[in-house]
Amino acid sequence: MAYDLGALIHDLEMQLPHASDPTAAVQCVAHALKPLLSNRHLFDGDFAQALLAGDTDGRIYTSPQGFFVQVFAWPVGCATPIHDHLTWGVMGIYHQQLQIIEYQKVPGEQPGTFDLQESDRYLAQPGMISAVIPPSDEIHHVSNPGPHPAFSIHVYGQELERYHVFDLEQGEVRIAGTGS
Ligand SMILES: [Fe+2]
Numbered sequence: 001m002a003y004d005l006g007a008l009i010h011d012l013e014m015q016l017p018h019a020s021d022p023t024a025a026v027q028c029v030a031h032a033l034k035p036l037l038s039n040r041h042l043f044d045g046d047f048a049q050a051l052l053a054g055d056t057d058g059r060i061y062t063s064p065q066g067f068f069v070q071v072f073a074w075p076v077g078c079a080t081p082i083h084d085h086l087t088w089g090v091m092g093i094y095h096q097q098l099q100i101i102e103y104q105k106v107p108g109e110q111p112g113t114f115d116l117q118e119s120d121r122y123l124a125q126p127g128m129i130s131a132v133i134p135p136s137d138e139i140h141h142v143s144n145p146g147p148h149p150a151f152s153i154h155v156y157g158q159e160l161e162r163y164h165v166f167d168l169e170q171g172e173v174r175i176a177g178t179g180s
Helices: 005-018 022-038 045-053
Strands: 059-062 068-074 089-095 098-107 114-124 129-132 139-143 150-156 163-167 172-176
Touching: 005 022, 005 059, 005 068, 022 089, 022 129, 022 150, 045 068, 129 139
Parallel strands: none
Antiparallel strands: 059 068, 068 150, 089 129, 089 150, 098 114, 098 139, 163 172
16 A cells, blocks of 8 residues: 555654654654655646645644644745744655745854855756755745746744744845744
């Protein structure tokens, strides 16, 4: 039987309590998520359309442990702001491709300030895994450059109640999230 979302959730519930830190959690999730990305029947066309239309947020599962699993749809041209998460996260590319730009904080000109420096930029293809691990590897920008809608599957360590959005042009940081 093909590895499906139910099997992923079961494996994460069993394995994540043994992850000693965010890096171990990300490795655990990446290992479990990888085989899911080659299953062409994770969800049907109606669910895909509802995702693209914004009629569902794609949340598949919320664990008593705190992690959650969510499917994201990315219409052509869709882009996040530059943001962090303040928790670990793993994104698996399921269908079509996404551009991912990663940033690192570097000391700013004024004491106590920082700038963002691009550290990586790539087109993530189906089957690829991208992770964020706080506090040093968690700032990124994700977009769909087209020409087709894309889908990805995400697992986050906890609810995104509070995280940062970075505006490079204005040099500003603001707080975002479900709890803000
Ligand atoms: Fe993100």
